[in-house]
Every structure is written in C-alpha cells, then in structure tokens.
Amino acid sequence: MWGGRFAEGPSAVMRAINASIPFDKQMWRQDIAGSQAHAAMLAAQGIIGADDGAAIRAGLEQVAAGYEAGGVPEDLALEDIHMVTEARLADAIGTPAGRLHTARSRNDQVATDFRLWVRDAIDNALGGLEALRQTLLARAEQHADAVMPGFTHLQSAQPVTLGHHLMAYHDMVARDIGRFRDARARANRCPLGAAALAGTSFPIDRHATAAALGFDAPTTNSLDSVSDRDFAIEYLTSATQTSLHLSRLAEEFVLWASQPFGFVVLSDQWSTGSSIMPQKRNPDAAELVRGHAGRIVGLMTGLMVTMKGLPLAYSKDMQDDKPPVFECHQLLELSLAAMTGMVASATFRTDRMRGLAESGFATATDLADWLVRAAGLPFREAHHVTGRVVKRAEELGVSLDALPLGEMTAIDGRITAEVYDVLTVDASVASRVSYGGTAPVRVREAIAAARGGAA
Numbered sequence: 001m002w003g004g005r006f007a008e009g010p011s012a013v014m015r016a017i018n019a020s021i022p023f024d025k026q027m028w029r030q031d032i033a034g035s036q037a038h039a040a041m042l043a044a045q046g047i048i049g050a051d052d053g054a055a056i057r058a059g060l061e062q063v064a065a066g067y068e069a070g071g072v073p074e075d076l077a078l079e080d081i082h083m084v085t086e087a088r089l090a091d092a093i094g095t096p097a098g099r100l101h102t103a104r105s106r107n108d109q110v111a112t113d114f115r116l117w118v119r120d121a122i123d124n125a126l127g128g129l130e131a132l133r134q135t136l137l138a139r140a141e142q143h144a145d146a147v148m149p150g151f152t153h154l155q156s157a158q159p160v161t162l163g164h165h166l167m168a169y170h171d172m173v174a175r176d177i178g179r180f181r182d183a184r185a186r187a188n189r190c191p192l193g194a195a196a197l198a199g200t201s202f203p204i205d206r207h208a209t210a211a212a213l214g215f216d217a218p219t220t221n222s223l224d225s226v227s228d229r230d231f232a233i234e235y236l237t238s239a240t241q242t243s244l245h246l247s248r249l250a251e252e253f254v255l256w257a258s259q260p261f262g263f264v265v266l267s268d269q270w271s272t273g274s275s276i277m278p279q280k281r282n283p284d285a286a287e288l289v290r291g292h293a294g295r296i297v298g299l300m301t302g303l304m305v306t307m308k309g310l311p312l313a314y315s316k317d318m319q320d321d322k323p324p325v326f327e328c329h330q331l332l333e334l335s336l337a338a339m340t341g342m343v344a345s346a347t348f349r350t351d352r353m354r355g356l357a358e359s360g361f362a363t364a365t366d367l368a369d370w371l372v373r374a375a376g377l378p379f380r381e382a383h384h385v386t387g388r389v390v391k392r393a394e395e396l397g398v399s400l401d402a403l404p405l406g407e408m409t410a411i412d413g414r415i416t417a418e419v420y421d422v423l424t425v426d427a428s429v430a431s432r433v434s435y436g437g438t439a440p441v442r443v444r445e446a447i448a449a450a451r452g453g454a455a
C-alpha cells in the first residue's frame with residue numbers, strides 16, 4: 001500500500017512490531033461503516049464517480065459478509081484492519097477500490113473507527129450499569145427495614161439498614177452512569193476528514209459523514225482530530241471509577257460471605273467449591289471482580305503514559321491505544337454482569353445482621369443523644385457518661401437495652417426509664433430521619449426518587 005519509494009520489504013520483526021491487525025480486527029464493523037460513509041460522501045460531492053461510489057459500497061458489503069462468515073484474515077504484511085479491508089475490497093471490485101482512500105488518511109480513519117468502537121463500549125457500560133442499578137434498587141427495597149451493624153474502621157458503629165447500605169452502592173453506580181454519559185457526549189465528534197493532519201484540498205463534506213455515522217458534529221481542528229485520544233482515556237477513567245465501586249462491593253461480599261460475618265450466602269451459581277475441602281463455598285466471582293479492578297487501573301495508567309509525551313500529531317505509539325481499551329471493555333462487562341448476578345441472587349442473612357447489630361453497643365450514640373435531648377447534658381458530658389454505661393454493660397455481659405435501670409442511675413442519676421425507648425436497634429434506625437439518613441422512611445423515599453429517574 002505504501003511501497004512505492006522502497007527497494008526492499010520490511011524485516012519479519014519490523015512486520016511483527018508494526019502490525020495491529022491481530023487486535024484491531026475487532027474494529028472491522030466500525031471500519032466498514034466509516035468507509036461506507038466516506039465513499040457515499042465522495043460520490044455525493046462528485047469527488048469520485050457515481051459508478052465507482054456504488055461499486056465501492058457494494059464491494060464493502062461483500063467484504064463485510066466475508067468477515068462475518070469467515071473472520072478477518074490476519075495478514076501481517078497488510079498491517080492493520082484498514083489495509084486488510086482495502087485489499088479485500090480490491091480483490092472484490094478491482095480498480096475502483098483504489099479511489100476509496102481519496103481525501104482520507106489512516107490517521108483520521110483509525111481515529112473515527114476507534115471513536116465508534118468506544119461509543120459502543122460506553123453504551124454497553126451504560127446498559128450494564130443500569131441493570132446493576134435496578135438490581136440494587138430492588139434488593140434495597142426488599143431490605144429497607146433490615147437492621148445491620150454500620151461500620152467505621154470496620155468496628156460496629158451505629159445500626160443502619162441493609163437497604164440503606166445497598167443504596168450507598170446505588171448512588172455510586174448512578175454517578176458512574178453520569179460519568180459515562182458525559183464521556184459519550186464528548187466522544188461523539190467525528191474526526192473523519194481531518195486526513196493525515198492538515199485537512200484536505202478535496203471538497204469533502206465533513207458534516208455529512210459525521211451525521212451518517214451518528215456523530216453529533218465533526219471535530220473542529222484537524223491536528224487535534226488525529227492525535228486526540230481523550231475519548232479512550234475517558235472511557236478508561238470512567239471504567240476505572242466504576243471498577244473501584246464494584247471492587248468495594250465485591251470486597252464486602254467476600255467479607256460478608258465469610259463464616260465470622262455470615263451476612264450473606266452467595267447463590268450456588270455464584271460460588272465455587274474446593275477440590276480438597278468439601279465444605280467450601282468460595283466467592284471467586286467477587287474476588288475476581290476485586291482483582292479485575294486492579295487490572296483496569298493498570299490499563300488506564302498504561303494509556304495515559306503512552307499519550308503523555310507525544311508531540312502533535314499522529315505517532316505510531318498511538319496504535320497501542322486499542323489493546324488496553326479492548327481488554328478493559330472485556331473486564332468491565334464481565335465484572336458488571338457478575339456483580340449484578342451476585343446481588344440479584346444473594347441471600348442476605350438479616351437475622352445474623354440484626355444479632356450483631358444488637359451485640360456491639362451500636363446504640364451508644366443514641367444513649368448519648370438521649371442524655372442531651374431528655375436530660376439537657378452537653379454532648380461531651382453525655383459522651384463520657386455513655387462510655388461508663390457501655391463499660392458497665394460490657395462487664396456484665398449484656399447489651400445496652402438489657403442493662404438494668406439501677407446500673408445506669410448509679411452512673412448518672414438523670415437517667416430515667418424512658419431511655420429504653422431509644423436503646424433498641426429498631427428505634428435507633430427509625431430515629432435517623434435526617435435527609436439521606438438510614439431511617440426506613442428516608443430509604444424508601446430515596447428508592448422512589450431513584451426510580452423517578454433521578455440517577
């Protein structure tokens with residue numbers, strides 16, 4: 001395709017390092033679509049004849065059908081999907097194939113193909129995230145009243161509800177959706193027609209090709225058009241942020257499925273056995289989601305480092321933009337589907353959660369708040385009195401709501417029997433009615449607002 005000025009062909013290693021066909025063949029649909037739009041525009045503008053335009057368009061369909069049926073041939077000598085497709089087109093229609101590359105370079109061609117690919121990847125992520133979001137909403141609604149220990153420092157802190165806990169993940173996922181939508185809006189500009197770097201002298205219609213490919217508009221600067229990979233990096237950063245959220249949820253599932261916690265039983269479909277220990281139900285999928293997040297961070301970092309030192313405009317380093325994005329897409333799709341499946345099918349052991357919430361003096365803050373509200377103590381003093389009450393309960397091996405009143409009044413005479421109203425975990429969560437709080441009434445409102453499309 002470019003051998004006119006060379007006397008010798010490339011060495012075998014040159015060929016191997018230069019070729020992107022082993023991975024960019026994944027973009028063949030986008031490459032065909034881009035070429036179809038370009039050929040139609042060239043013909044409409046009178047840059048190529050109507051006959052040639054029609055021959056090219058029919059030929060591209062033939063090439064696509066061949067790929068669909070038999071895959072894309074991995075011809076390293078042809079370097080990449082763009083040249084493989086042009087060669088197949090030449091096989092199919094002969095001379096007119098040579099007119100397709102008029103007013104185009106592989107630089108704007110690859111930028112266009114890759115944007116189309118990333119746009120689909122974003123749409124897939126949005127679909128997967130929405131499925132997870134709906135699943136979290138359904139499970140949160142089911143467990144809006146289920147009391148569990150809330151943790152800080154992984155120490156029992158205050159009772160919360162499982163619905164509230166799951167809605168925390170809902171809110172993360174809703175932000176992820178927002179990020180991918182923002183990324184899509186910026187990615188959806190068409191670089192086709194920027195040519196190699198400077199634009200072209202042919203009377204092309206960039207708005208027509210942009211519209212034909214579903215882009216919102218053409219990109220504005222030809223140099224930026226061929227050297228910008230922000231759209232790929234934004235896909236990776238959005239995926240990274242999502243994978244961090246998935247990984248935290250996965251980590252909680254791993255912890256919760258362990259015997260000491262016993263908060264969740266993952267369904268058989270999402271558990272694996274051990275080849276030696278028959279009792280085992282391992283949360284491998286959750287562990288792999290957690291592991292994949294690490295790989296995704298690495299892929300994001302990799303492309304950032306690839307791009308950071310590149311002068312304008314195109315450099316071949318940029319061919320390395322695709323493997324990390326392709327791999328990230330695969331990992332993210334699997335992770336989203338796995339987390340959705342695990343959340344949907346998990347059995348939450350709410351009895352166990354409640355028991356632990358009741359055993360960890362988790363209503364100590366409620367006692368302190370009561371001393372402020374009912375007995376007028378300054379919060380710092382109430383905190384101190386409560387600390388002594390907790391110490392006494394611990395000595396006697398009872399929970400706060402089972403500590404006899406006499407024990408409490410011995411510590412502070414201002415405590416009365418009304419205090420028992422706030423010491424149960426149900427009373428505690430029901431009292432947290434501040435906006436965004438864990439009270440079941442607020443959790444149900446949050447679920448309803450999220451269903452109303454507030455994502």
Ligand code: ARG
Nearest residue numbers: 020024080106107110318319
């Ligand atoms: N395979 C190349 C890539 O993915 C296509 C662009 C090649 N352009 C060039 N001037 N060699 O980046």
